[in-house]
Amino acid sequence: MNALTLKGKVWKYGDNVSVYYFFPAIYEMLGVAEWPEELAKHFLEEVEPHRVEQVESGDVLVAGKGFGQGKHHWYYIDAFQKLGFAGFVAESFHPQFQRECIDRGIPAIAYPDIPSKLESGDVLELDLRTGKGSVLNRAVAISVGPTPQVFLSILAAGGLKPYTLQKLATGSRS
Amino acid sequence: MSKTMAEKLLAKASGRDAVSVGDVVTAKIDLISMLDSFLDEWLLENHLKAWDPSRVVFSFDHLPPRSTSGFPWGDVERTREFAQKLGVPRENVYDLGRHGLSHQVPAEEGWVLPGMFYLAADTQGATMGALNCFAMAGIFSTFPALATGEMWMVVPEAVRIILTGEMPKGILGKDIYFRLLQDLHGRADSRVLEFGGPGLQSLPIDVRMGVANGSNHIGAMTSVFEPDQRLLDYLNPRARGPFEPVTADPDAKYVASYAYDLSTFEPLVSGPGDISKIQPLSEVRGTTVQAAYIGSCSSGRMEDLKLAAEVLDGRRISSDVRLVVTPISSSVARDAAENGVLRTLLRAGATVTTPGCGACVTGNLSPLRLADGETCITASVENYPGRMGSSKAKIYAANAAVVAASALTGEITDPRDYF
Numbered sequence: 001m002n003a004l005t006l007k008g009k010v011w012k013y014g015d016n017v018s019v020y021y022f023f024p025a026i027y028e029m030l031g032v033a034e035w036p037e038e039l040a041k042h043f044l045e046e047v048e049p050h051r052v053e054q055v056e057s058g059d060v061l062v063a064g065k066g067f068g069q070g071k072h073h074w075y076y077i078d079a080f081q082k083l084g085f086a087g088f089v090a091e092s093f094h095p096q097f098q099r100e101c102i103d104r105g106i107p108a109i110a111y112p113d114i115p116s117k118l119e120s121g122d123v124l125e126l127d128l129r130t131g132k133g134s135v136l137n138r139a140v141a142i143s144v145g146p147t148p149q150v151f152l153s154i155l156a157a158g159g160l161k162p163y164t165l166q167k168l169a170t171g172s173r174s
Numbered sequence: 175m176s177k178t179m180a181e182k183l184l185a186k187a188s189g190r191d192a193v194s195v196g197d198v199v200t201a202k203i204d205l206i207s208m209l210d211s212f213l214d215e216w217l218l219e220n221h222l223k224a225w226d227p228s229r230v231v232f233s234f235d236h237l238p239p240r241s242t243s244g245f246p247w248g249d250v251e252r253t254r255e256f257a258q259k260l261g262v263p264r265e266n267v268y269d270l271g272r273h274g275l276s277h278q279v280p281a282e283e284g285w286v287l288p289g290m291f292y293l294a295a296d297t298q299g300a301t302m303g304a305l306n307c308f309a310m311a312g313i314f315s316t317f318p319a320l321a322t323g324e325m326w327m328v329v330p331e332a333v334r335i336i337l338t339g340e341m342p343k344g345i346l347g348k349d350i351y352f353r354l355l356q357d358l359h360g361r362a363d364s365r366v367l368e369f370g371g372p373g374l375q376s377l378p379i380d381v382r383m384g385v386a387n388g389s390n391h392i393g394a395m396t397s398v399f400e401p402d403q404r405l406l407d408y409l410n411p412r413a414r415g416p417f418e419p420v421t422a423d424p425d426a427k428y429v430a431s432y433a434y435d436l437s438t439f440e441p442l443v444s445g446p447g448d449i450s451k452i453q454p455l456s457e458v459r460g461t462t463v464q465a466a467y468i469g470s471c472s473s474g475r476m477e478d479l480k481l482a483a484e485v486l487d488g489r490r491i492s493s494d495v496r497l498v499v500t501p502i503s504s505s506v507a508r509d510a511a512e513n514g515v516l517r518t519l520l521r522a523g524a525t526v527t528t529p530g531c532g533a534c535v536t537g538n539l540s541p542l543r544l545a546d547g548e549t550c551i552t553a554s555v556e557n558y559p560g561r562m563g564s565s566k567a568k569i570y571a572a573n574a575a576v577v578a579a580s581a582l583t584g585e586i587t588d589p590r591d592y593f
Contacts, residue, residue: 015360024565025560025561029535066360066363069391070558072313095394099312099315103314103315104314150328164321167322
């Protein structure tokens, strides 16, 4: 497992889902949100509180259009990661949410055709470099366009901070 | 040619003759707008300073001083130290007395100009698109950008918004943005909204900024407004350098186009609890409120304060309501004192606070904090539960005139009855 491949159980959601659906907004105002391990404990607290126990390392959150509405502070993204989510696949993202994920080193890739092929509980395997993969439990093949190179470079480096340090160290500022 | 404003702005920022939708480019940043609540030791730990400190502006807006206990996000003293360590000149730090919203001060002070690639550390950074620049919200991504002066961009699709007619009395930028949110939610993902048309000239710059402020909630990457004489009149006395406005080609390719006659607009109300829950004012008219707020990057500009003052002139707010008004900047507070708007607000019974984000985040010394079971009508930017105090309070969002009228009666009220 690395940031350039996804292999894990699918959690599927619909269109325009907000980060507040997963993590109640009150924890931002209480100053708790900035501690991702604490924020993670409140996952789905207001809608399906028992499900926090069911996230496994490598799980993939799959959604419809406009995923990641609401505030885009990095601590929400860190909290998803602390729970075990390896990345996000959606028909489209809120642009700020997607940028924050990529720059934190967590895949958030828009593939308009993939979400309709998946259901919650499926096991998705996807290589972001080639766009090839499959729904393992149903032996359904997936083929999409490759992820933009800039995403792959930042994800491979572990996020925009290490990527930036690499660029500055090698004098390769474009 | 056939280029949108977004394509032209990103071509300029990336040093290319032309770019097209889907191209991945590296944009050179012209200005970074920082606030006081997002600091990052990573830069200092790696011995990094701002790539060009003269292109970084700090505006103090969220935070109280260190002596205020219990505030989760730090204090302004830390921000002063951080700016200094980054090498940012003292005159670029809009500290107390010169302070205000990070989406207002850089415009007032002539830092943000047409044709620029502008990066903001706050989620509402698209507000500056009203000034015909490419205005990005960076948040976490702002810190690496501070070190490099660059930002990766995938050239976005654009949606054309054509405005005709004139805005009726009692309508502000918030109503335009709410109407767009109703129509475009789910249709604007990662796209740029490009505003133009003959109706634009009727919109003051304050109102345009109020519209662009909503881009994030509509789901758009940002908004860009065409340049016109009104924008040039705003910029010419304050611009810190030359600038070159950008217009779209007449045959530019848009993924969708929407036309609006501004004369058909009416006050809209959002909420409670969800900014995308929009309804006509008539649907919630009569709802009892205990708190009312005018301020934040979504209101608190002179056009908001003037319209609220017009509603409140010669009247007293309800004894069952506390109305707090936070001018968006020191400059607006000073102008409001000089033109009598502050006197009108204070005579009506409003509490006026130091410029900044104020009650929108129960920030920078605001006295307005909602208790369990209270209902608030606010002209600020967010209305999710817990935003202004108790998560058991209800928050409705509307324009500043609706807030003022509601403060008079103690229930959500149409301001058009008070002009």
